[in-house]
Amino acid sequence: VSRFEGIPMAPPDPILGVSEAFRADTNDVKLNLGVGAYRTEELQPYVLNVVKKVYVLSLMAENLMLERGDNKEYLPIEGLAAFNKATAELLLGADNPAIKEQRIATVQGLSGTGSLRLGAALIERYFPGSKVLISAPTWGNHKNIFNDARVPWSEYRYYDPRTVGLDFEGMIEDIKAAPEGTFVLLHGCAHNPTGIDPTPEQWEKIADVIQQKNHIPFFDVAYQGFASGSLDEDAASVRLFVARGMEVLVAQSYSKNLGLYAERIGAMNVISSSSESATRVKSQLKRLARPMYSNPPVHGARIVANVVGTPVLFDEWKAEMEMMAGRIKNVRQKLYDSISSKDKSGKDWSFILKQIGMFSYTGLNKNQSDNMTNKWHVYMTKDGRISLAGLSLAKCEYLADAIIDSYH
Ligand code: PLP
Helix, strand or coil, rough: CCCCCCCCCCCCCCCHHHHHHHHHCCCCEEECCCCCCCCCCCCCCCCCCCHHHHHHHHHHCCCCCCCCCCCCCCCCCCCCHHHHHHHHHHCCCCCCHHHHHHCCCEEEEEHHHHHHHHHHHHHHHHCCCCCEEEECCCHHHHCCCCCCCHCEEEEEEEEECCCEEEEEHHHHHHHHCCCCCCEEEEEEECCCCCCCCCCHHHHHHHHHHHHHCCCCCEEEEEECCCCCCCCHHHHHHHHHHHCCCEEEEEEEEEECCCCCCCHHHHEEECCCCCHHHHHHHHHHHHHHHHHHHHCCCCCHHHHHHHHHHHHHHHHHHHHHHHHHHHHHHHHHHHHHHHHHCCCCCCCCCCCCHCCCCCCCECCCHHHHHHHHHCCCCCECCCCEEHHHHHHCCHHHHHHHHHHHHHHH
């Protein structure tokens, strides 16, 4: 008899499990809107041209690689220096005082997830008893990350089902009601799963209450460039908090905006009020990383450092990101047009256009989402979220029929 008899079967991951079910479906009309990964109009995975060019140019011009590409020595615990510099500058803008005054501690992480996990470990170790407030709803893995790091969390109101929009008053009330010094997890842009972001004026008010309550903002920036198409615009929320002189935690990911999903490249940043405390924080982030994974992988870090550090590639990346964000906006518009012209019930579908980024929260409940999958072969998470990045213009009419049928 096995020693592992007492270990029960784990449930499938609610997001990645959708892809498994999709693969098993043999019907040709099937559509996978489960995972937030960018697809072309032909619904194929996309490798960015700039990423391909880094490979080509590094073969042609030996010096282009900031570090020689063929060296597979360990990176330092904190990661590739050229990457850490590039990622902080991309986040805050190269001329940000926090960078000039060396008030930022940046450690390369295992993409967004690993960076969040490192941030959670820092909270667990140095802020015992502190809670993290997360939005209701949020990306499903946030709860897993804080649970496994043994950081207690609770939710603040965010989504309003009546308007399929932001419950701004509820959000502010809940942040205000939290005990002083609470960590508040915020999505930098393109909120997952709702696609609903605060306006710039609302961000100011969120910063006001967080400041009044002495809370610590913890940004998850997984979609920089994907909401508006502009890297700078999508970092505005984080920059606003930093410009107020607040201390801020930021986890970054390059999975979506550079299409480097499998390379696991991202960063954990702590912006502090002094360079001296940033140095101490960085030393502790390294200490936390060492027994978890020792040091991060180099390949994705080299790609990011080369793209951001080479003006011609940086410009091309920006253009490609505009293209990707633009395709999603087109699909969003077409989906709205299709639904609102087909549906005769008088329902207001304009929320689809107000949402931003890869996702649309359709307001479909679990039974309705099941109908989408069982009857229409549309795969999506059970919370009613669809990834528009997995939708093509050609499939909008079909999806509109499926949504209208499932609603009514
Ligand atoms: N944070 C949010 C809100 C996300 O949606 C995702 C990915 O879906 C991530 C973080 C982390 O992704 P990764 O670990 O691939 O960078």
